[in-house]
Amino acid sequence: MIHFSLLADASTRIERALKYVEISKDAMTRLQAPKASVTVSIPLRLDDGSLQLFKGYRVRYDDTRGPGKGGIRYHPHVSIDEVESLAFWMTFKCALLNLPYGGAKGGITVEAKTLSRSELERLSRGYISAIADFIGPDVDILAPDMYTNATIMGWMMDQYSIIQRRITPSVVTGKPISMGGSQGRETATSVGAFQVINTLLEKFDQSPQKTTVAVQGFGNVGAMLAQLLSQVGYRVVAISDSQGGIYASQGLDIPSIRRYKMSSRNLQAVYCESSVCNIVEHEVITNADLLALDVDVLIPAALENQITADNAQQIQAKYIFEVANGPVTSQADQILEQKGIYVFPDILVNAGGVTVSYFEWVQNRSGLYWTGEEVNQRLKERITVETEKTWSIAQEFGVSMRTAAYIHALRRLGEAMDAKGTGADNKK
Numbered sequence: 088m089i090h091f092s093l094l095a096d097a098s099t100r101i102e103r104a105l106k107y108v109e110i111s112k113d114a115m116t117r118l119q120a121p122k123a124s125v126t127v128s129i130p131l132r133l134d135d136g137s138l139q140l141f142k143g144y145r146v147r148y149d150d151t152r153g154p155g156k157g158g159i160r161y162h163p164h165v166s167i168d169e170v171e172s173l174a175f176w177m178t179f180k181c182a183l184l185n186l187p188y189g190g191a192k193g194g195i196t197v198e199a200k201t202l203s204r205s206e207l208e209r210l211s212r213g214y215i216s217a218i219a220d221f222i223g224p225d226v227d228i229l230a231p232d233m234y235t236n237a238t239i240m241g242w243m244m245d246q247y248s249i250i251q252r253r254i255t256p257s258v259v260t261g262k263p264i265s266m267g268g269s270q271g272r273e274t275a276t277s278v279g280a281f282q283v284i285n286t287l288l289e290k291f292d293q294s295p296q297k298t299t300v301a302v303q304g305f306g307n308v309g310a311m312l313a314q315l316l317s318q319v320g321y322r323v324v325a326i327s328d329s330q331g332g333i334y335a336s337q338g339l340d341i342p343s344i345r346r347y348k349m350s351s352r353n354l355q356a357v358y359c360e361s362s363v364c365n366i367v368e369h370e371v372i373t374n375a376d377l378l379a380l381d382v383d384v385l386i387p388a389a390l391e392n393q394i395t396a397d398n399a400q401q402i403q404a405k406y407i408f409e410v411a412n413g414p415v416t417s418q419a420d421q422i423l424e425q426k427g428i429y430v431f432p433d434i435l436v437n438a439g440g441v442t443v444s445y446f447e448w449v450q451n452r453s454g455l456y457w458t459g460e461e462v463n464q465r466l467k468e469r470i471t472v473e474t475e476k477t478w479s480i481a482q483e484f485g486v487s488m489r490t491a492a493y494i495h496a497l498r499r500l501g502e503a504m505d506a507k508g509t510g511a512d513n514k515k
């Protein structure tokens with residue numbers, strides 16, 4: 088098997104942007120590797136009395152522009168390479184959206200769906216106990232990602248507060264509203280992506296009514312985004328989850344499929360047990376079929392590495408909006424570009440989540456809470472401004488939106504790194 092390093096692949100995106108941005112050698116050197124990372128073993132007492140050990144990670148890629156910021160993933164494939172890559176993308180995402188944060192990410196290697204609710208709570212609290220010295224409201228702030236949600240963020244915040252012996256809501260965002268969470272955080276990634284999609288498709292005169300869409304991943308982000316798109320007239324013809332997908336050329340009834348999927352949340356009230364494939368009146372397709380559909384817009388909203396050199400030639404969509412982190416590899420990017428397919432990058436498209444996480448952190452620190460309308464308005468303003476700036480850079484240099492996004496983010500990162508100087512580093 089060829090060893091594929093996700094982080095090495097992610098880093099190639101900087102190289103392409105470097106042709107168009109002046110950044111000091113020192114700053115580039117700093118960006119070559121994560122600033123800090125921890126790997127921990129979390130002992131979990133299972134309900135049957137046995138003890139099992141799980142591996143957990145937290146990586147702070149860079150914190151020049153502010154404390155580390157990024158979600159926590161629970162998945163059997165979580166590895167240090169994946170977490171480092173996700174932390175790398177967070178660094179560029181936060182800079183692109185001009186948030187006062189660096190980039191971080193964490194995760195536990197676990198098939199969380201097999202745990203009971205109390206096992207899941209003990210595992211989440213165990214993770215925080217293990218990394219407590221590595222995080223903090225001014226150091227590194229957590230949030231949800233795949234297979235984690237508000238309930239889990241609430242446990243994490245509570246565990247951190249117990250350890251610190253003071254209520255510390257701003258160490259975690261994406262919490263339940265009753266524990267200091269922000270209005271609009273649960274839908275923020277979808278609302279942000281919806282705004283980016285509308286803003287960019289308008290530039291191609293691609294109206295919702297004449298646009299077909301396929302969405303891979305029907306979780307927190309994919310399902311809500313499919314619903315928002317279908318509500319304004321986009322024809323969502325295919326969706327999928329981890330079990331496979333469904334297709335209907337006339338368009339799917341997304342709100343009712345979403346209700347069905349959500350109502351199958353298991354006893355943990357965290358994970359859905361039913362697959363969209365179980366809705367019998369539709370044609371069942373595989374995830375590979377979905378990616379190759381002849382649609383206008385393809386939205387990967389699940390895992391990374393979905394469109395690679397192996398299947399990029401089969402892609403027929405005109406526009407790909409990366410809602411997942413890292414769904415298109417750098418080799419696939421080149422093939423898609425040759426085919427004339429536009430790829431809109433993750434660090435812009437899915438940045439709504441971390442933007443509202445920032446708003447939640449601000450609200451926690453000020454003690455003054457905003458309405459859902461205020462949150463959504465501020466989110467739309469900020470993400471539209473950065474989408475337009477990225478679009479202008481792409482036009483100015485004649486580069487892809489991905490390269491433009493990295494140029495934009497690198498300028499901010501480079502400026503901050505040079506302003507900071509060598510800090511506590513060894514001087515010559």
Ligand SMILES: NC(=O)C1=CN([C@@H]2O[C@H](COP(=O)(O)OP(=O)(O)OC[C@H]3O[C@@H](n4cnc5c(N)ncnc54)[C@H](OP(=O)(O)O)[C@@H]3O)[C@@H](O)[C@H]2O)C=CC1
Pocket residue numbers: 231232233234235276303304305306307308309327328329330359362374388389390391410411412437438440441
């Ligand atoms: N949550 C957030 O705020 C943010 C999330 N993201 C990114 O968005 C993506 C989705 O996150 P989120 O919606 O929160 O995650 P969720 O855990 O809520 O949902 C994940 C969805 O992906 C499906 N899925 C899992 N594996 C596969 C697979 N191999 N093929 C197809 N579908 C699969 C799941 O299926 P099933 O239902 O069967 O389990 C589920 O429907 C991730 O890449 C995440 O990093 C980015 C920014 C912020």
Ligand SMILES: O=C(O)CCC(=O)C(=O)O
Pocket residue numbers: 156157158159180228229230231232260261412437438440441442444
């Ligand atoms: O909300 C956040 O802080 C981070 C969300 C996240 O993990 C991501 O954007 O990939």
